[in-house]
Amino acid sequence: xxxxxxxxxWLRTAAFSIAIRAGVDVEPRSLGGLSGLTxxxxxxxxxxxxxxxxxxxxxxxxxxxxxxVSVSTSNFGAxxxxxxxxxxxxxYAQIVQNPHLxxxxxxxxxxxxxxxxxxxxxxxxxxxxxxxxxxxYGPVLGRPSNGTEEGIKRITQSDVREFFESHYxxxxxxxxIAGNVDATLAYQWVEDSFGQWHSKPVTDQExxxxxxGYEHIHSDSSQTHIGFxxxxxxxxxxxxxxxxxxxxxxxxxMSSRLFDRVREQQGLCYTVTASCHSLKQDAGVFGYAGxxxxxxxxTLDVTLREISHLVDDLNEAELRRWxxxxxxLLIMEQESSASRASSLxxxxxxxxxxxxxxxxxxxxxxxTLDQVxxxxxxxxxxxxxxxxxxxDRLSTPQDSHTSSVN
Numbered sequence: 001x002x003x004x005x006x007x008x009x010w011l012r013t014a015a016f017s018i019a020i021r022a023g024v025d026v027e028p029r030s031l032g033g034l035s036g037l038t039x040x041x042x043x044x045x046x047x048x049x050x051x052x053x054x055x056x057x058x059x060x061x062x063x064x065x066x067x068x069v070s071v072s073t074s075n076f077g078a079x080x081x082x083x084x085x086x087x088x089x090x091x092y093a094q095i096v097q098n099p100h101l102x103x104x105x106x107x108x109x110x111x112x113x114x115x116x117x118x119x120x121x122x123x124x125x126x127x128x129x130x131x132x133x134x135x136x137y138g139p140v141l142g143r144p145s146n147g148t149e150e151g152i153k154r155i156t157q158s159d160v161r162e163f164f165e166s167h168y169x170x171x172x173x174x175x176x177i178a179g180n181v182d183a184t185l186a187y188q189w190v191e192d193s194f195g196q197w198h199s200k201p202v203t204d205q206e207x208x209x210x211x212x213g214y215e216h217i218h219s220d221s222s223q224t225h226i227g228f229x230x231x232x233x234x235x236x237x238x239x240x241x242x243x244x245x246x247x248x249x250x251x252x253x254m255s256s257r258l259f260d261r262v263r264e265q266q267g268l269c270y271t272v273t274a275s276c277h278s279l280k281q282d283a284g285v286f287g288y289a290g291x292x293x294x295x296x297x298x299t300l301d302v303t304l305r306e307i308s309h310l311v312d313d314l315n316e317a318e319l320r321r322w323x324x325x326x327x328x329l330l331i332m333e334q335e336s337s338a339s340r341a342s343s344l345x346x347x348x349x350x351x352x353x354x355x356x357x358x359x360x361x362x363x364x365x366x367x368t369l370d371q372v373x374x375x376x377x378x379x380x381x382x383x384x385x386x387x388x389x390x391x392d393r394l395s396t397p398q399d400s401h402t403s404s405v406n
Contacts (some may be wrong), residue, residue: 001197002352003190004176004387008337009371011016013178015079015337017345018092021202022074022167024143031155033113033147035069038163039076040109041101044068047094051105054095061088066339069145071137072205073349074168079338082180084191088326093193096168103307112151120146124225128389129265129288131215132227135385136284138209169406171199176344176354179337207281212383224296224390226289228304230381232276234283236351241363242375243276246310247285248322249372252276255321262289274307280350285381297394304384304397311376319369326364330357 027034044051058078065078076096080088121127134142146298175194177186212230251274253260258272277284287307291299328352333339333355347354347404386396 001170001173001175001190001192001196002348003187004174004348005181005184005186005334006176006177006178006340007181007355008334008340011335011337012082013080013182013337014085014177014181015077015341016085016089017075017077017174017176017338018176019073019075019174019176020094021166021172021347022163023070023074024097024145025071025140025164025205026167026203027143027147027151028159029140032143032149032151032158033117033145034138034155034159034163035074035149035167036146037109037113037152038160038168039067039069039074040112041106042095042099042161042164042168043104044105044109045100046091047092047098049091051102054091057087057091061091063088065402067185071145075345077338078341079179079341085177085179085181085186087199087260089189090193093197097197101157101160101164106157106160110152110155113146114149116146117144117152120144124219124221124223124389125288125290127217127388128225128227129286131287132209132229132385132387135213135215135387136208136210136229136231136286137279137282140206140284141208141279142210148165165321166200167211169200170197171341174345174348175343178340178344179313205280206281210385214384214386214388216372217387218395219389219391221390223298224291224293224388224392224394225287225352226296226300226303226394227287227387228300229286230287230383231286232283232379234281234350235276235278239375241367242371243379245319245322245367245372246363246376247272247274247276248252248326249318250289250310252322253323257310257318258287258303261306262302263298266298266302266330267385268302269293272303274375277336278350279395293391296388296390296392298384300394300396301370301387308382311373314369314373315370318324319367319372323364323367328349330361333357337354 026205063078064347067076130144262268262272269289272289274287289299344354
């Protein structure tokens with residue numbers, strides 16, 4: 001286990017983030033949702049504490065907690081008054097090392113998972129973006145984090161136990177702590193609680209296997225939902241912030257190009273966004289627009305044109321506005337121990353070391369308009385993955401590689 005600690009003595013809180021290499025990518029293909037179901041089950045009693053006991057302890061310690069799974073990891077985090085940190089670390093050491101995994105609660109956990117899946121299926125935006133992720137990353141890395149109905153229904157108690165025993169271990173796990181804490185004490189508390197946790201080999205993540213194309217999901221709806229994506233460089237790449245600045249100019253804030261030019265000036269849609277998503281070795285720019293069937297084709301055309309022609313009229317004011325916005329977000333992160341702990345763990349997993357707020361600020365401040373322009377000219381967006389949901393198909397750059405889903 002890698003332990004990262006950042007003291008933030010001006011705060012009254014402390015927080016931790018635990019990342020364990022037990023994500024969606026190591027699930028058996030026939031058991032989609034096993035990582036998420038296991039993540040839920042490990043929190044239903046641990047050590048000498050029942051499931052009800054854990055709820056009471058969390059409340060008594062003043063913990064604001066979270067948990068969930070990503071492509072690569074199962075994650076547990078919490079923020080609390082700084083005085084509660086030692087007890088919280090001890091508690092979560094029991095949760096991730098010695099859970100009860102009570103068989104009599106498996107059906108309750110299963111029903112929660114199924115309800116979440118069904119709710120997402122009824123939400124067209126989620127359906128479009130999940131289909132887009134699978135098209136972009138492929139059938140393994142693009143799988144939904146909450147699984148599938150078929151997979152969830154198939155999972156047995158022995159599957160949960162086997163997944164826990166195979167993947168919940170110290171190997172390549174990360175614990176990041178931030179807030180009003182003494183680093184020496186924090187390391188000692190982790191050593192006392194996790195020092196005997198064993199390690200096992202970790203399976204390397206396979207490469208993304210997606211490809212460009214167009215998929216239309218027919219729906220007799222009064223709206224059309226449009227998702228688009230293309231491959232880009234992952235976080236940690238030397239040119240990452242040159243690429244990220246361009247996406248920021250396109251879509252960070254209400255003064256960004258897509259919001260202003262597609263939504264406000266032309267009134268083509270009620271929302272339009274683009275953002276970066278990064279795995280360890282692969283990444284993508286993902287975008288979404290919601291509009292009416294009558295305006296869907298023009299919305300798609302204008303949006304892709306704005307992205308493709310970003311460098312035509314870049315100006316200094318746009319870059320400065322984005323830099324100021326990011327600096328503001330970094331300042332706000334310094335007021336949140338939970339946000340900083342999460343960033344430390346994410347940075348370490350993605351690139352092998354944490355990046356300080358000052359490093360980030362310096363890298364962003366040093367960007368020039370010429371650097372952004374040169375990157376985008378050398379790496380123009382293309383080979384789009386496009387998914388639409390609505391009554392009508394659209395014309396796309398991928399018309400020679402299309403499919404339909406009813």
